Amino acid sequence: MPSVRIGDVEMHYDEAGSGDPVVWIPGTGLAGSMWDTHQVAHFRDRHRCVTVDLRGSGRTVGGHLPPTVADLATDVIGVMDALDLPPAHVVGLSLGSAVAQEIALLRPDRVRSAVLAATWSSTGREKHMQRHFTSRLYALENGPWTSTGSSPSGCRPRA
Structure with missing residues (x-):
């Protein structure tokens, strides 16, 4: 699994496929690989699928804990920037959906669409x-x- 340094965080991510990018953001304590079996397997034929391990989960290390939703969004934006992604479809589950919302608020120019599963209306x-x-x-x-x-x-x- 490749990684990129975002400040003091070593963000791990994975990529599969090509086409319009889809960034998959997991929920609390889950690794980005949670998306691999069904979602990435289905979409990688038509899309560049990027899964991330959020700070404090999976293989990502560093940064202060517990992070804020804004911290997590900044980390994911850093991965998007490092990969030079054009505006992406952003998909989040639970905490990941709050992160997706925050990305859309902080950097609307980076979000083509957002899918928010099991979300809440406030960060x-x-x-x-x-x-x-x-x-x-x-x-x-x-x-x-x-x-x-x-x-x-x-x-x-x-x-």
């Missing part, structure tokens, strides 16, 4: 993680729950 990572953690704790203590409204106060145990 306020701490609040998102707190909500996620709280819902997991609730399920552990009280069993699965369903939503009866749009807020956590509308959640109740399943009957």
Whole structure:
């Protein structure tokens, strides 16, 4: 897996195929190789697929931890710059989708389109993680729950 130095981060990435670039950004703790079996295998015939290991995951090393979403976006933009990619389709899963959103906000000239899977509307990572953690704790203590409204106060145990 090749790498490129972005500041104090050694960013690992992989490439397959040729054509319009697609940058694949994994979720928390996942390596870019998560995309290989289905997505890259399907798209590499028509696209240049670039998968990245985010700071703190896969083979990427360096940089302060925990990073902000803006840090991760800057890292990925650095890979895009190092590979001299034209505007790319950017695909993210979970945290990767927040990174894709941040790339589009920081460098809209680098993003041709964005696919955001399992995303959230704000890059306020701490609040998102707190909500996620709280819902997991609730399920552990009280069993699965369903939503009866749009807020956590509308959640109740399943009957």
